[in-house]
Each structure stands twice: as structure tokens, then as C-alpha cells.
Amino acid sequence: MNDKTEDRNEGLEPRQQAVRGVRADAQRNINALLQSAMTVFATSGVDAPVREIADNAGVGVGTVYRHFPLRSDLIEAVFRQEIDACADAAVDLANKYKPVEALERWMLCYLEFIATKRGLAAALHSNDPTYGTLPICFVEELSPALKTLIETATAADEVSVKITPDELLWAVASLCTAVDNGDIEHAKNTVSLLVDGLRYRANR
Numbered sequence: 001m002n003d004k005t006e007d008r009n010e011g012l013e014p015r016q017q018a019v020r021g022v023r024a025d026a027q028r029n030i031n032a033l034l035q036s037a038m039t040v041f042a043t044s045g046v047d048a049p050v051r052e053i054a055d056n057a058g059v060g061v062g063t064v065y066r067h068f069p070l071r072s073d074l075i076e077a078v079f080r081q082e083i084d085a086c087a088d089a090a091v092d093l094a095n096k097y098k099p100v101e102a103l104e105r106w107m108l109c110y111l112e113f114i115a116t117k118r119g120l121a122a123a124l125h126s127n128d129p130t131y132g133t134l135p136i137c138f139v140e141e142l143s144p145a146l147k148t149l150i151e152t153a154t155a156a157d158e159v160s161v162k163i164t165p166d167e168l169l170w171a172v173a174s175l176c177t178a179v180d181n182g183d184i185e186h187a188k189n190t191v192s193l194l195v196d197g198l199r200y201r202a203n204r
Contacts, residue, residue: 030067032057037078042116046075076133079117083141086113090145099153104195106149107172110142111191115176115184142169159198 036057040048053074054061068074089109093102146165153159171194175187 026067029057029059029063032059033064033067033074034078034081037074038082041075041078046071046117072131072133075131076137079134080137082113082117083137086110087141087145090149094149094152098158099149099156100158100195100199103149103153103159103198104192106146107168107191107195108188110146110169111172111175111184111187114173115187138169138173139166153198159195 033053037053040053040056044052050064050071051061054064057064064074068077086109090102090106093105093109096102097105143165146168150159150165150168172187172191175190176184
């Protein structure tokens with residue numbers, strides 16, 4: 001896709017639901033493209049050539065344009081799926097771990113999601129209108145999931161925090177701008193230090 005052409009828990013519908021009315025063969029192509037784009041974005045970044053995505057999906061370039069006229073359409077569809085999974089993980093972790101541990105594990109999960117999608121953090125922090133829908137997806141779906149984890153940990157007196165979920169989301173995403181070659185150990189340590197700070201405030 002060239003620069004001009006290539007280039008959402010509640011109230012949001014996963015991509016599969018949004019395309020429920022299409023023919024079975026078209027749906028198969030869409031699913032293949034989403035899976036391919038997910039793989040290609042992880043290795044080549046969100047600006048990967050459309051032909052690479054099409055070839056990996058076993059379809060023609062025209063099929064990509066037919067279903068996703070703009071690069072931002074494809075990026076949003078791929079990350080909407082993964083955002084759904086990341087939001088759902090908050091519920092799973094809350095059921096398995098103590099509140100503050102669930103909070104830390106979710107933030108690390110979110111960190112990995114961002115860091116392994118080359119170019120996504122830069123896109124989120126850019127002023128490019130092509131990527132304008134991505135921050136909306138994060139705020140409307142991941143913010144409520146994180147808000148629940150923060151409120152549960154606060155109610156259990158495990159953390160004391162005067163920070164909004166959106167601020168935490170952006171703080172973690174910002175760490176990923178310095179991630180090189182998928183090495184997120186430094187960023188993970190920083191997230192753990194951040195959570196330790198929240199614990200310290202609760203114990204003062």
C-alpha cells in the first residue's frame with residue numbers, strides 16, 4: 001500500500017462480528033489476511049509491504065485492498081483482535097492471583113503485546129491521522145480492564161495510587177519506544193519497579 005492508499009470490552013465489536021454478513025470464502029480470506037498481518041507485523045513492522053502480507057495469506061494483493069482499502073483498516077482489525085484478548089486476560093488474571101499480582105501480570109502482558117508489534121508504539125504516539133483510530137481502541141477497551149484491576153488492588157489496600165488507567169497505559173506504551181530487536185527485559189523491569197512504587201505508597 002502506498003502512503004496515500006495503504007495508508008474497539010463495551011460498545012465494541014470484534015472484527016469477526018463486524019464482517020458476519022460476508023460470504024464464507026470472503027470470510028476465509030479475511031481471517032487468513034488477519035492472521036498473516038499479525039505475523040508479518042511482528043517480524044517486519046506495521047509498514048510491511050502489502051504483497052508480503054498477501055503472499056503469506058495465499059491471496060492476491062487485490063484481495064487485501066478489497067477488504068482493507070487503507071493500511072489503517074488492516075492495522076486496526078488486527079490489533080482489535082489482540083486488544084480483545086488483552087482485555088479478556090484481565091479477568092483471567094484477577095481470578096487466579098492476588099489483586100496486586102494480577103495488576104502487575106496484566107501490565108507485563110500489555111507490555112509484551114505492545115513491544116512485540118514493531119512500529120505500533122510509534123504509530124500510537126504519532127500525529128499521523130492514518131492511525132487515529134488506534135488510541136481510541138486502547139482507551140475504550142483496555143482502560144476499563146485496567147481500571148478494574150487498579151480498583152480491586154486499591155480496595156484490598158495492596159496499592160495506593162493517584163493515577164488514571166490511561167496514564168498507566170501510555171506510560172507502559174512509552175517504554176516500548178526504546179525496545180530494540182524485541183528485547184523487553186529492561187522495560188519489564190521498569191514495569192515491576194512501577195508496581196513496587198504503588199505497593200510502597202500503600203504501605204506508608
